[in-house]
Amino acid sequence: MENETIVVLDFGGQYTQLIARCVREAGVFTEIIPYNASLDRICGEHVKGIIFSGGPDSVYAEGSKHCDARVLECGIPILGICYGMQELTYQYHGEVGSACVSEFGHTAIHYDRHPLFQDVTAETVWMNHRDKVTVMPPGFTAIATTPDCPVAAFANEEKRQYGVQFHPEVKHSPQGDRIIRNFCYEICGCAGDWSMDNLGDVLIRQIQEQAGDSQVVCALSGGVDSSVAAVLVHKAIGERLTCIFVDHGLLRMHEADEVMAFYQAQLGMKIVKVDASQRFLNRLKGVSEPEEKRKIIGEEFMRVFEEEAVKINGDYLVQGTIYPDVIESGGENGAVIKSHHNVGGLPPNISFKGLIEPLRPLFKDEVRRLGESLGIPHKLVWRQPFPGPGLAIRVMGEITEEKLDIVRRTDWILREEVAKAGLDQEIWQYFTVMTGVQTVGVMGDARTYEYVVAVRAVTSRDAMTVEFAELPYELLKVLSTRMVNEVPGCSRVVYDITSKPPATIEWE
Numbered sequence: 001m002e003n004e005t006i007v008v009l010d011f012g013g014q015y016t017q018l019i020a021r022c023v024r025e026a027g028v029f030t031e032i033i034p035y036n037a038s039l040d041r042i043c044g045e046h047v048k049g050i051i052f053s054g055g056p057d058s059v060y061a062e063g064s065k066h067c068d069a070r071v072l073e074c075g076i077p078i079l080g081i082c083y084g085m086q087e088l089t090y091q092y093h094g095e096v097g098s099a100c101v102s103e104f105g106h107t108a109i110h111y112d113r114h115p116l117f118q119d120v121t122a123e124t125v126w127m128n129h130r131d132k133v134t135v136m137p138p139g140f141t142a143i144a145t146t147p148d149c150p151v152a153a154f155a156n157e158e159k160r161q162y163g164v165q166f167h168p169e170v171k172h173s174p175q176g177d178r179i180i181r182n183f184c185y186e187i188c189g190c191a192g193d194w195s196m197d198n199l200g201d202v203l204i205r206q207i208q209e210q211a212g213d214s215q216v217v218c219a220l221s222g223g224v225d226s227s228v229a230a231v232l233v234h235k236a237i238g239e240r241l242t243c244i245f246v247d248h249g250l251l252r253m254h255e256a257d258e259v260m261a262f263y264q265a266q267l268g269m270k271i272v273k274v275d276a277s278q279r280f281l282n283r284l285k286g287v288s289e290p291e292e293k294r295k296i297i298g299e300e301f302m303r304v305f306e307e308e309a310v311k312i313n314g315d316y317l318v319q320g321t322i323y324p325d326v327i328e329s330g331g332e333n334g335a336v337i338k339s340h341h342n343v344g345g346l347p348p349n350i351s352f353k354g355l356i357e358p359l360r361p362l363f364k365d366e367v368r369r370l371g372e373s374l375g376i377p378h379k380l381v382w383r384q385p386f387p388g389p390g391l392a393i394r395v396m397g398e399i400t401e402e403k404l405d406i407v408r409r410t411d412w413i414l415r416e417e418v419a420k421a422g423l424d425q426e427i428w429q430y431f432t433v434m435t436g437v438q439t440v441g442v443m444g445d446a447r448t449y450e451y452v453v454a455v456r457a458v459t460s461r462d463a464m465t466v467e468f469a470e471l472p473y474e475l476l477k478v479l480s481t482r483m484v485n486e487v488p489g490c491s492r493v494v495y496d497i498t499s500k501p502p503a504t505i506e507w508e
Contacts, residue, residue: 013054027192052084085163092137122174222259225320249277250390
């Protein structure tokens with residue numbers, strides 16, 4: 001890549017790709033590189049700046065991640081974010097210690113006048129740390145403070161190295177994207193020579209190079225990610241692509257019929273439906289632990305795709321893997337939050353020559369923008385996200401037909417009522433969860449002891465951070481009334497008002 005580049009050095013932070021996305025949106029190409037990459041790779045010819053990401057470690061802990069010290073001497077501007085700021089402190093022999101008061105969430109901040117904060121007028125940032133800089137290294141001065149963090153940002157003008165304890169890359173830091181933009185332009189002197197406009201063409205060429213003349217199988221779930229991946233590969237190799245839609249018995253109401261009708265009739269793609277519902281349900285019988293569910297589903301998916309690929313001599317498997325899947329599954333350096341069936345849930349022994357995952361570096365909002373640029377219908381691009389493991393991760397505990405029936409029926413009611421309220425395009429994702437919890441109720445003057453159903457609705461841009469949607473009380477009232485009256489086994493409805501972090505979008 002000959003574009004000017006900002007390297008994001010990944011120390012295993014959950015928000016690493018958000019940094020990269022902010023840089024891309026500022027019009028500068030970026031590449032995420034592991035913290036322990038070679039010096040030549042980090043400080044390449046076209047690199048204009050380096051950003052150290054956050055991470056789950058404490059810099060002073062045994063086994064913590066540290067980059068090659070020579071990176072700091074290569075003369076390229078550096079911005080350290082959270083752990084990245086602490087890494088700068090550690091490398092220059094300052095002191096980092098456990099914060100007496102940890103800061104999580106929105107935090108008041110005072111900025112000094114500095115090019116890094118040019119045109120930034122916001123008075124809060126998003127904090128997520130237990131450690132902080134207690135003694136700055138020689139040559140660094142504080143340029144921002146919070147009530148509990150005297151060194152919320154620092155700068156060394158001679159070395160052109162800077163650190164911020166907060167996370168400007170997440171949308172919860174007002175004008176945080178402006179800070180990253182200022183680093184790119186005011187500090188690094190970037191001109192801004194990169195755009196997503198030609199991303200589709202670039203990905204298509206990469207697919208053609210990887211696939212060659214091979215036959216390719218696509219794991220098509222009907223969701224936006226697998227759909228955009230399928231269209232990309234179809235544009236790249238045409239009829240050599242066969243899409244496989246697996247009914248694993250964990251789909252929403254009418255899901256299978258809708259997917260088959262849409263892709264065959266409207267997109268004209270070659271698609272094979274495989275009914276493997278009993279096979280999946282048999283494997284999941286008696287299983288309650290979430291990670292075990294995901295790994296079972298990931299392995300069964302792969303075995304079904306392998307069996308179907310044999311029929312067409314398929315060499316490659318296309319997956320709609322996106323970057324949040326990779327991050328939450330542990331990524332290259334990160335902690336495992338939950339293994340996505342198409343990443344951490346994959347079995348180690350697969351018979352395909354390789355995986356084609358063109359969307360792996362992208363976030364959901366970028367996938368949708370790409371889908372629209374490829375001419376995919378708006379209705380499909382903005383379709384409600386649905387996880388590959390399906391209702392298996394929306395049924396807490398052991399999966400049974402009764403629980404699946406309850407979550408399907410309540411989910412259908414939720415989708416109907418959200419659409420009637422005109423909110424279906426405003427809410428990022430909404431669904432019901434069969435909690436597995438039973439409580440006492442009374443219906444028809446008789447005691448009941450039936451299940452609690454939770455409603456989950458969130459707003460987000462990228463699936464990495466979310467806020468719960470503030471559904472109108474009238475809508476919540478209708479949902480509760482309909483679900484209890486119309487769905488046997490449901491006697492109580494609750495609404496989940498937890499953001500991410502600390503929760504995830506799905507319950508498992």
